[in-house]
Every structure is written in structure tokens, then in C-alpha cells.
Amino acid sequence: MLSNTGITLVILTTLLSITVIYKSFVDLHIKNNLVNQKILNLVTFQTTFSILSFIVLIVAFVISDFSLVNVYENSHTKKPLFYKISGAWGSHEGSLLLWINILVIFSFLFLVFTKHNNKSYLLYTLIFQNFLILGFLIFLLINSNPFSKIYPIPIEGLGLNPILQDPALAIHPPLLYIGFVGSSIYFSAGIASLISNCRDKFFAKSIKPWVLISWSFQTLGITAGSIWAYYELGWGGFWFWDPVENASLMPWFVITALMHSVIVLEKRNSIYSWVIILCLLTFTISVTGTFLVRSGILNSVHTFANDPSRGLYILIFLSLMIFLALIVFFRYSKKEEYNFLLKSKETLILANNWFMFFFLTAVMIGTLYPIILEVLNNTKISVGPPFYSAVIFPFVIPFLIFMALGPKINWIKNKYKEFLSNFLILIAAIILNFLIYFLLGKYSIISNLIIISSIFLIIHSVKDLLTFFKNKTVSDISRIISHLGFGMLILFIGISHNFTTENDFNLKVGEKKKFSVYQINFNSIQMENEKNYKKIVGEFRLINLKSNFEEILYPEIRIYEQPETLTYEASIKTKLSSDIYLTMSNISRSDYYNIKFQKKPFMIWIWISAILIASGGFIRLIKIKTR
Amino acid sequence: MKKIILIIFFLTFSHLKSDEVTKLHIEIYKNLRCLVCQGQSIADSNSEFAQTVKLVVKDKINEGKSKKEIYEFLISKYGEWIVYQPRFNRGNFLLWFLPYLILIFGAIIIYALIKKRKNNKAN
Amino acid sequence: MKKTFLKLILFALAIFIIGTFYVGLKKTEIYDTKNLIGTNLDNFTLNSLNEDLEINQELIKENQYNLINFWASWCGPCRAEHKYLMNLNRNAKNLKLIGINFKDDKKNANKFLSKFGDPYHYSAADSEGKVSINFGVYGIPESILVDNNLKIIKKFIGPLNQDEYKDIINLTK
Incomplete structure (x- = not known):
């Protein structure tokens, strides 16, 4: 019964996606400034059906309807209610339905909230988003249907993998998916923007809230995953540079780069092509990560459910996405004029992007290299924590310094005074570092430098925070909080790393x-x-x-x-x-x-810092909304 | 079920008695992959394999073997897959240098952009 | 010109990565034995399971082919492969079987052998399991086929099955 209802709802969603694509193409040729109301209605229905199908799945889990294979394999009558519900997205099939729901909901919200007069931009975004939705719906229907039936109906279920029965992990997938899948909307919008030639700061304005939402949730999602690893896996660590963890971190680097660059596009109408590249890259890397995790190509502690046929489907989908993105980008991109000053915010934001790209490539190469080497050379190697520490950690030092100085570059008027205050902060950071050094124990030179630079960033951020409370003129409280959180995160990781x-x-x-x-x-x-x-x-x-x-x-x-x-x-x-x-x-x-x-x-304090980083994003969102 | 809980043989396993575990031990354990586990190090795992490897590493340290010799020994038996820190060799050359190459490449691009602007200004 | 070059590079990179993923998907082997195949056994010394005797590489040099089998009485799959070992003992003329009893209690090991039959020409005990690392063992049961020059010909991970049994018969003809 629930199985049929669920499948019907999924098929209705699929049909509506096709209709939305068709109607949008038709509407493109109608000269009118507004998107046809009918399309909006269709999208509303599509969203409703999609959400309903997910609710049906949750209900099946709650009432333990074992006529569904998915419920039978992942639930049990004795399981606490909370984990019955979270079981709905605990399996591959269920999480795919959640994935589709987020795609659909973001498409709906984007259409409703984007105040943009370029109709073809909106329609193209909708069309490409619905192609993505359609692709995943087909995947769900032919390969990973959460509503598949089983006969005879088993009396009892097999239960959910016990290490997944943890509150942090129950909320981990939804958080991470909002980040991962939320990035789909600016993938679609990026392509639409190229095709519809809507390249100005309005494009930046239209994607900015979605970038912020996905970034904040991604940050929280990664944090929840780490908390789970710390409490549940029993080795006392929270980050192992495991390929699956890396898969969640890689998109984060790109979104972070995008979040900073989009400001430049909004304020200065510059680096459009770069913003587009980042938009396209974020979702592509998210899907690549999903491929790595779900296909079983990696040997990892977190691959709970994998199956090569799934991998093949995601791979086909991924290749289509990559080639579409490349073709559209090269077909429509134009030459741009750049306007940079050495000491400008743009340049420093580019520096941020530069570091983010370095971190991204280091993690990406570390993750993919073993796969490539095994295919080409038939040699199996492991790339683990020592590699990442050696490659990434030294560059965290200049990165932290840039984070502290970058945001202030505009206000450099009195060079001498500014230099003096920075110098004093640096001295304070060094003194604090040596205080830790002598109180808690010795550590390496690189750890010393990391701790000094993180304290440098913290003092700078606290100083900014005080200025903010004093005269309320500094507008970027969200930036201050996120940067403060990041400084604290590195400091506490450094301390916990050295003094465990x-x-x-x-x-x-x-x-x-x-x-x-x-x-x-x-x-x-x-x-x-x-x-x-x-x-x-x-x-x-x-x-x-x-x-x-x-x-x-x-x-x-x-x-x-x-x-x-x-x-x-x-x-x-x-x-x-x-x-x-x-x-x-x-x-x-x-x-x-x-x-x-x-x-x-x-x-x-590591968790507190991470939550602080994410809360910066949420504060900025609220500010955009109230403006 | 019972077979897990009830420990059938109550033997005296003299080797299980705890010797001193130093920082060196833990560092080596952490750099070794537990090959029969899913993505865990020898330090994190309590599998039969991990226990055996720990004993062997302890012995080797007592024999005065260096970190490097221990890794080489295990690699000769199980392949490079067992160590988390990839070695510098021909196969891994790109792994270690590609990230820096990208870093330099990025720096060149940013430099070019800023320089361009200076030229524009001069005109 | 610059754009075409960039385009080519990016497309090539995309095709390369997707191709690698595709090939990677088909690879499923988890355990790697190729480091050992063709290499020579290290020297080792083990006590005999029951006699006051030392078992080492010299013993292996005496026989044309040796199958070194790691087993224990507490290991379920060892029971499953046991009949193939018995058959090898009967049918493989040029092969000597060396059983290495892994992290086991001597009493239980002997009970196992008297109950199911003793397929081994020589029995050794590795009570702490440490020697197994010398043989590149992941877990038990595992069997290693070695010739009289101490060269490792093949390694079998997990319980022997019918195909592997035939394989051993053919290799030792």
C-alpha cells in the first residue's frame, strides 16, 4: 500500500519535471517579462509530491512496514522511534530520495524568491535544475527504489547498522545534503546565466543566498560528521583524512572560494567567468564525492552501502554534467576586462581563492591519486594523515595571516599606525604561543607558527568584534565571527594535536x-x-x-x-x-x-569553533533577508 | 551470540600483558593501515591482524630497528598499501608535487592579472 | 589559440578522470599478494606443535613443493577447507603440507586434528601469531605454495575451494 503510494508520487514528480522542462522551453519564446504562472503552479505541485513521497517513506519506517525492502533491510520494530525516522535517510535509497527532495525544494525556493527581471535566466535555471532532478529520479526508479516491495512480507526487519544509531549521524546526512545538493541550484543558475547572457551583479545577488545557505549547512554537516566519528568510532580522533571525509571537504573549499568571489562580482562587477567556474565546480565535485562514496571504488570506514552498478550510473550522470558544463562554458564565455589593484579587497579575495584551490587540489590529488595509480600502474598505495599534514599544514600559516589582514585592506590610511598595531598583535601572539609552549610542553616549529598565526587571527577578530560593539559601523559582523571561529578552530586543533x-x-x-x-x-x-x-x-x-x-x-x-x-x-x-x-x-x-x-x-572548543564558523553564514543570511 | 560474550579459553597469554607503549609505538601504529579493516589504522583497530602487527612492531623496536626499517619490512610483505604516508618514489612523484605545481600556477595567474592592471593604468 | 589549448587540456583531463573511474569501478580485489609472489621466504623458526623439534626454512628445501597452511581450531572457515587439505595429502604426490597453528591452544589444536584428521606432514605452532607477518598473512585460513628454492609460487587467501584445490594439484605435477 505505502509502496504503491510512494512509487506513484515519485512517478508524478518525474512527469511534472518533464512538463516543467517542456513548459519552460515554450515560455522562453513568449515575449513577456514574467514567468508564466502555470509553471510556478507546476513547480509547487512537483515540490508537494516530492515531499509527500519522502513523508510516505518516513511513515513506512515509523510503522515498520516490512513489505518495503528498504524498511526490511534497514529497520527493526525494537529500534527507538528517533532512529526509525532517521533510518529513512540512513540507507542509499532513502538518502537518494532526500537528495531529490532537496533538489526540488531548492528549485522551488529559487523560483519564488529570486527577484529578477531576466525571465530567460530564471527559465533556463529551472530547465537545468529539472534535468538534474530528472537524472536522479531515473536513477532512483531504475536502480535504487526505496519503495521496492518484498514478498512474502518478513515479520521482522534486519536493523540499522548500529554505529549509525547516533544522534549526530542522524542529522549529519540532511545537513550535508543541504550543502552538497544545495549547490546544484547555482550550477543550474551558472549555466543559465551563460546562456541567457545575464552576467551582471544581479546574477551575483540571485545566487548569493543559496551559496550562503549551502556553505553554512555544509559546515555544520561536516562538523556533525566529525562529532559522530569522535563519539562513535572509538579511536578518539575526529578527522582521519579518510576519502569519504575528503569527499565532503572538497566541495566546502570550492563553496568557500565562491562565497568570497561572489562578493567581488556583486560589488565590482568583475571576475564573472571565475565565479561561473566555481559555481559549476561546486556541484560537480559534490557529485564526484557521491560517486566516490557510493560506488565502492574506495576502501573506507564510511562506505556502508556500495554497489558498482550504482557507481556506473552516477559516473554516466557525472560525465554528462562535466561535458555539459565544459561545452556551455566554452561556447558562451566572453573575454573580460580585469580591474585589480594590488592592495585591494579583490586581490585579497583572490588570495583566499588561491589558498582554497591549493587546499582543494592537495585533498583531491590525495584522494584520487591512489585510484589513478592502481588503474595505471596496478600499485595500491594509501594516502593518509601524514601526507595531508605535510602538504597542507605549512600553508595554513600564511592563510591565517591573510585572513586577519585581508578584510582590513580598505581601511589602510595611516600606514604607520596600522603597521604598529599589527606588529603589537604579532608580538602578543608570539608571547601567548610561548606561554602555551612553556606551560603545556614542547612542540615542533611548524606547530609554533600555526599557533602564533591562529592567535594573530583571533586577536584581530576580537579587536574587530569590540569595534563593532562600540560603534556598530563595521558591517561585516558575519565575517568577523566566521574568521574568529576559524582562528579558534585551528588553535584548538593545534593544541589538541600536540598535547593529547x-x-x-x-x-x-x-x-x-x-x-x-x-x-x-x-x-x-x-x-x-x-x-x-x-x-x-x-x-x-x-x-x-x-x-x-x-x-x-x-x-x-x-x-x-x-x-x-x-x-x-x-x-x-x-x-x-x-x-x-x-x-x-x-x-x-x-x-x-x-x-x-x-x-x-x-x-x-573544536566543536564550538566549527559552529561559530557556520553561524557567521547564518547571520549574513538573516541580514540579507532583513535588508 | 554467546560465543562472543563467553570467553571460551581462559588461557594466560603472557604476550598480552602490557609493555610500555612509547610515543614511537603510537606513531608507527597510526601510520599503518589495518588491512583487514575498513579504513582504520593499526592504532585504532583491535582486530586479530592489528594485534599481531602491534606485537611484531614492538619486537622490532626492541630489536633496535628504526621506523624506516619497520615500514620497509611491512611493505615488503604487504605492499605500499600498508603505510599511510606514501613514499617518495617515481610512482608517487606527482602526488607530492602536483599540489605545489598548482600553487605556483595560481600565483602566476594572480600576478599576471595584477600586472595587467598596472599596464592599463600606465596607458 | 590560448582558449583552444585550454579547452583541449580540460577535455582531456575530464576524459582521463572519467576513464580512470570507469576502470577503477571494475577492480574489486581487496588483498594484494603480488608483493610476495616470486619472492623468497624469509628465514623463520617455529616450534613443532607436539614434538620437541624446530621447524624452519631448511625443512622446506627438502621437498619439491610445500603448502604452508595457517589454521586454528577456533576458525570456522578452516573447517570448511579441511577436506581439501586431506585430499591434497592423499593426491598431491610432490607436495608436503606444513600446518602452522595460529594463536591457538595446543590442546584444542590436537583435538581438532584428531577429530577431523591430520592432513599435515609437519605441524608447527605460532602461538603469538608473530611469525605469520613474515609470511604476509592477513588472517586465517591462508595457504602459501612454496618450491624447494623457497620461492613463493602462489598465495591463497581465505578457505581453499575446489578450483584452488585443482590449481594446486596442477601446479605441483
């Missing part, structure tokens, strides 16, 4: 272990039953021998029945100054347990 105390040892119940200033007593283990799993809970007493501080920790080993899986639940004590992180895992055929202990300074 960690140890790895095996203990039996009743034994104790001493290391540095700590002693860990393994007091006991206990079996407990929960609603959808059993767990072994260990009790550990951690004693700081120096300060006589004590803490009891309860790491768990969880045994899920559907599907039968073991997961290791870290015991994490979060404080503002540090996190204590303890995991326990069983060693087969012995009564020893493997214990991993970590003390990570300022962990929670």
Missing part, C-alpha cells in the same frame, strides 16, 4: 596500570540488557597521582542482535579544559581487554 596524552594497553579485571601521572584501575565488568542490544560495561577508576583527582569511567562493548554486531562505546568525560576518552575492547580467546586512554585538551 594517550596510551594503549591490555588489562584483566582487577588489574591496574600506571603511566605518566595517571593510574587506571580496572574494577569490574557487568552485563546489562538494553532495548535493542546487550552491553558489557567496564568500570574504571582513573586517578591523577599528582592532583589526587579521581574519575570513574564506564566504557561499553555493545552487542547488537539485528544485525549481529559489536560496537565499542567510548566513555567520555567532557570538560571545558579537556576530554578524557576511554575505550575498552575485548581480545578474543583471552580474558584481557584492550584499553585505549586519551586525554585531549580543549576538545569541546
Whole structure:
């Protein structure tokens, strides 16, 4: 029943997409300044049906309708309601439907909110967006239908992969998808802008809110993913430069570049072609990332569902997108005049783009190189954290300095005074760095420089923030907050990277272990039953021998029945100054347990900083709306 | 189910008793891929394979082997796939230099744009 | 001119990346054994499972072909491949089977062998598992075919099956 309803709704959405494309082409030839009301109605229906189909899927999950293969494979009656709902987008099929929904909703919102008098620009955007929608709908219908039926109807479902049963991960895909898929609208708009010759600052104005929305959500999505990795995967890290993580980071670099460049186009009517390239690149890289994650071409901790036939479909779609973008770009791009001054905001925004592109290429080459090498040379290599640290980290230093100085370039009037204040801030940053150095311990030269430059950026941002509160004349509060967040992020990552105390040892119940200033007593283990799993809970007493501080920790080993899986639940004590992180895992055929202990300074500040970065984007959005 | 929980053999595994783990150990563990896991390092994994590799690395360190020798030994057995830090060699040349090449290329473009402007102004 | 050049480069790059992805999709092998094939075994020393005897590379030099099999009593798939090992013992004339008991308890290992039959000409014990790394072992069961020059001819990952059994018979003729 639900299956039929769902499929019908999806097919209706598909038919409406085709109709929208057709009607838009017809409307292109009608000389009129306004988009036909009928098209708007069609898009409204399309959006409604699409959302309804997703609601049907959620309902199927909530009532555990196992006549749907997707529900049977990914849910279970005993699962908590929250995870039943999030199960709707936990699988490949469900997340594809979510993906389509975002494409459709963005298309609708773009049409409604864009106040633009160039009708053909709007219509072309709609046409290309609907081609994208159509492509993914066909993919859904022929390869990954979330409403496929199963007969005979199973009595019980197989359950959702337990490490996916986590609140951060439940919200991770929707957040990331708004970022990923939201970028589709300026892919379509970019192509439309080239074809309809709508190249002025109005184009910049029309895409800016969508760039901001996708950027802010992408930032939050990546953060949620990292939080999940930290709490759930049990290794105590939050970023592993894993190909799948890289796939979410690459579009972020491009959107960040775009977000800065679009300002130049808006204010100075310049670098149009570059903005278009970024618009086209963002979604292309998002789809490439999806291809990498979903096709199984990568060996990764995060590839939960992969299948080569899916990969082939996404690859065909991706190639069509790339060639369309290239052909349209070369066919319609025109020569431009550039107006740059060395000491202008434009130049510094280009510097931002330059760094973003360097980071992007480093991550992209690191991610793709193993695939290329394996195909060409039949050699398998791993590109992991040491590569990225070596290549990227040194360039974070000048990047942070540019971030601090760049936004102020316009106000340089009194050169001497400006120089002096920068010099003082630098001295303060160096002093603070050495304070950390002597209080917490030694670290490498490069870490020193990174920490100095991040403090430099933080002081600059705080200074700007104070000026803002004093006279409210500085308009870019959103920029200040995001830059402050970024400075803090790098600082706290630097500190946590350098001052994590960690140890790895095996203990039996009743034994104790001493290391540095700590002693860990393994007091006991206990079996407990929960609603959808059993767990072994260990009790550990951690004693700081120096300060006589004590803490009891309860790491768990969880045994899920559907599907039968073991997961290791870290015991994490979060404080503002540090996190204590303890995991326990069983060693087969012995009564020893493997214990991993970590003390990570300022962990929670990493999340706070990341959220601060994203909130800058949201503030700017609100300001655009109220203006 | 029970087979996981009930530990069948209560043997004394002397090698499981904890030796001191130094920063060097952890650094090496983190740079080794757990080949039977999905995208985890030896440090992060508790699989049979990871445990064995940890023991071997401990032994090699005790024998006085250097970091490089340990990596070379493991690469000779399992291929370059096992180390996370790709080596500098002919095959990996582009991996290490392409990012910098792009960086220089970008700098040239920006420089050209700014210079152009100066010429325009002079005219 | 400049534009045509740029166009060519970008199209070529796109085709190259898409082509690589396409070929990459078809590759599914996870475990890499080609580093080992053709190389010589390192020297090793293991205790015999039951006798007071040392098992090392010298033993391998005595036989034309050797199949070194890693197994344990706690490993389910080892039971599945066991019948092929028994058949190899019977039918492969030039082949000697060397069983290396991996991270196992001696009592359980012997129980396993007396219950299902002992296919091995020599049995060694790698109680801590450390020697297995010398042989490039990922997990058990795994088997390595070695000739009398200590050269590795082939490596079998996972339980042996009918095809691999025939393969071994042919290779050791």
C-alpha cells in the first residue's frame, strides 16, 4: 500500500519535471517579462509530491512496514522511534530520495524568491535544475527504489547498522545534503546565466543566498560528521583524512572560494567567468564525492552501502554534467576586462581563492591519486594523515595571516599606525604561543607558527568584534565571527594535536596500570540488557597521582542482535579544559581487554569553533533577508 | 551470540600483558593501515591482524630497528598499501608535487592579472 | 589559440578522470599478494606443535613443493577447507603440507586434528601469531605454495575451494 503510494508520487514528480522542462522551453519564446504562472503552479505541485513521497517513506519506517525492502533491510520494530525516522535517510535509497527532495525544494525556493527581471535566466535555471532532478529520479526508479516491495512480507526487519544509531549521524546526512545538493541550484543558475547572457551583479545577488545557505549547512554537516566519528568510532580522533571525509571537504573549499568571489562580482562587477567556474565546480565535485562514496571504488570506514552498478550510473550522470558544463562554458564565455589593484579587497579575495584551490587540489590529488595509480600502474598505495599534514599544514600559516589582514585592506590610511598595531598583535601572539609552549610542553616549529598565526587571527577578530560593539559601523559582523571561529578552530586543533596524552594497553579485571601521572584501575565488568542490544560495561577508576583527582569511567562493548554486531562505546568525560576518552575492547580467546586512554585538551572548543564558523553564514543570511 | 560474550579459553597469554607503549609505538601504529579493516589504522583497530602487527612492531623496536626499517619490512610483505604516508618514489612523484605545481600556477595567474592592471593604468 | 589549448587540456583531463573511474569501478580485489609472489621466504623458526623439534626454512628445501597452511581450531572457515587439505595429502604426490597453528591452544589444536584428521606432514605452532607477518598473512585460513628454492609460487587467501584445490594439484605435477 505505502509502496504503491510512494512509487506513484515519485512517478508524478518525474512527469511534472518533464512538463516543467517542456513548459519552460515554450515560455522562453513568449515575449513577456514574467514567468508564466502555470509553471510556478507546476513547480509547487512537483515540490508537494516530492515531499509527500519522502513523508510516505518516513511513515513506512515509523510503522515498520516490512513489505518495503528498504524498511526490511534497514529497520527493526525494537529500534527507538528517533532512529526509525532517521533510518529513512540512513540507507542509499532513502538518502537518494532526500537528495531529490532537496533538489526540488531548492528549485522551488529559487523560483519564488529570486527577484529578477531576466525571465530567460530564471527559465533556463529551472530547465537545468529539472534535468538534474530528472537524472536522479531515473536513477532512483531504475536502480535504487526505496519503495521496492518484498514478498512474502518478513515479520521482522534486519536493523540499522548500529554505529549509525547516533544522534549526530542522524542529522549529519540532511545537513550535508543541504550543502552538497544545495549547490546544484547555482550550477543550474551558472549555466543559465551563460546562456541567457545575464552576467551582471544581479546574477551575483540571485545566487548569493543559496551559496550562503549551502556553505553554512555544509559546515555544520561536516562538523556533525566529525562529532559522530569522535563519539562513535572509538579511536578518539575526529578527522582521519579518510576519502569519504575528503569527499565532503572538497566541495566546502570550492563553496568557500565562491562565497568570497561572489562578493567581488556583486560589488565590482568583475571576475564573472571565475565565479561561473566555481559555481559549476561546486556541484560537480559534490557529485564526484557521491560517486566516490557510493560506488565502492574506495576502501573506507564510511562506505556502508556500495554497489558498482550504482557507481556506473552516477559516473554516466557525472560525465554528462562535466561535458555539459565544459561545452556551455566554452561556447558562451566572453573575454573580460580585469580591474585589480594590488592592495585591494579583490586581490585579497583572490588570495583566499588561491589558498582554497591549493587546499582543494592537495585533498583531491590525495584522494584520487591512489585510484589513478592502481588503474595505471596496478600499485595500491594509501594516502593518509601524514601526507595531508605535510602538504597542507605549512600553508595554513600564511592563510591565517591573510585572513586577519585581508578584510582590513580598505581601511589602510595611516600606514604607520596600522603597521604598529599589527606588529603589537604579532608580538602578543608570539608571547601567548610561548606561554602555551612553556606551560603545556614542547612542540615542533611548524606547530609554533600555526599557533602564533591562529592567535594573530583571533586577536584581530576580537579587536574587530569590540569595534563593532562600540560603534556598530563595521558591517561585516558575519565575517568577523566566521574568521574568529576559524582562528579558534585551528588553535584548538593545534593544541589538541600536540598535547593529547594517550596510551594503549591490555588489562584483566582487577588489574591496574600506571603511566605518566595517571593510574587506571580496572574494577569490574557487568552485563546489562538494553532495548535493542546487550552491553558489557567496564568500570574504571582513573586517578591523577599528582592532583589526587579521581574519575570513574564506564566504557561499553555493545552487542547488537539485528544485525549481529559489536560496537565499542567510548566513555567520555567532557570538560571545558579537556576530554578524557576511554575505550575498552575485548581480545578474543583471552580474558584481557584492550584499553585505549586519551586525554585531549580543549576538545569541546573544536566543536564550538566549527559552529561559530557556520553561524557567521547564518547571520549574513538573516541580514540579507532583513535588508 | 554467546560465543562472543563467553570467553571460551581462559588461557594466560603472557604476550598480552602490557609493555610500555612509547610515543614511537603510537606513531608507527597510526601510520599503518589495518588491512583487514575498513579504513582504520593499526592504532585504532583491535582486530586479530592489528594485534599481531602491534606485537611484531614492538619486537622490532626492541630489536633496535628504526621506523624506516619497520615500514620497509611491512611493505615488503604487504605492499605500499600498508603505510599511510606514501613514499617518495617515481610512482608517487606527482602526488607530492602536483599540489605545489598548482600553487605556483595560481600565483602566476594572480600576478599576471595584477600586472595587467598596472599596464592599463600606465596607458 | 590560448582558449583552444585550454579547452583541449580540460577535455582531456575530464576524459582521463572519467576513464580512470570507469576502470577503477571494475577492480574489486581487496588483498594484494603480488608483493610476495616470486619472492623468497624469509628465514623463520617455529616450534613443532607436539614434538620437541624446530621447524624452519631448511625443512622446506627438502621437498619439491610445500603448502604452508595457517589454521586454528577456533576458525570456522578452516573447517570448511579441511577436506581439501586431506585430499591434497592423499593426491598431491610432490607436495608436503606444513600446518602452522595460529594463536591457538595446543590442546584444542590436537583435538581438532584428531577429530577431523591430520592432513599435515609437519605441524608447527605460532602461538603469538608473530611469525605469520613474515609470511604476509592477513588472517586465517591462508595457504602459501612454496618450491624447494623457497620461492613463493602462489598465495591463497581465505578457505581453499575446489578450483584452488585443482590449481594446486596442477601446479605441483
